[in-house]
Amino acid sequence: MSDKQIAGVDAPAAQPRVDVFEDATGITIVADLPGASTDTLELKVEGRNLLLEAAVATALPGDLESVYAEVRVPRYRHAFELSRELDTERIDAALKDGVLRLRIPKVAQAQPRRIAIQQG
Structure with a gap:
């Protein structure tokens, strides 16, 4: 999906609110994207950069x-620079009720591991 398909190349974009959580095995990114759907959401990884874009569809009945709208731009856009510790080949993404949840695990070498100690 190109920028033109999302909302037009010159269309303004809002930066969605995100929370980033880290644990021993990776990071979780939670982004608020009200009005976005899986059809209009695009995630791209280029090198160490993650790009999130989504068109906003706010259909009104009849x-x-x-009269009042919190979201006045036709799309969301947010870019992240990812650490080399993260395995971008194993990103999991889920969108539910306008909330995107991304899980990016750390590469095996960056995850803590227990070392067995031999006796004697």
């Missing part, structure tokens, strides 16, 4: 007209 002949209703919006």
Whole structure:
């Protein structure tokens, strides 16, 4: 999906609110994307960069007209620079109720491991 398919090349983009959590085995990114769907969401990894883009679709029923809207831009866009400790080949992504959850595990060499100690 190109920028033109998302919302037009010159369309303004909002940076979604995100939370990033890290544990011993990787990071979890949680992004608020109200109005986005799996059809309009695009995730790309180029080198160490992760790009998140999504078109916003706010359909109103019938002949209703919006009086107030929290989201006034046609798309979201957020870029992240990822650590070399993260395994970008094993990213898991899920979108539910306008919340995107990404899990990016650490490469095996960066994860803590227990070393067995031999007796004697």
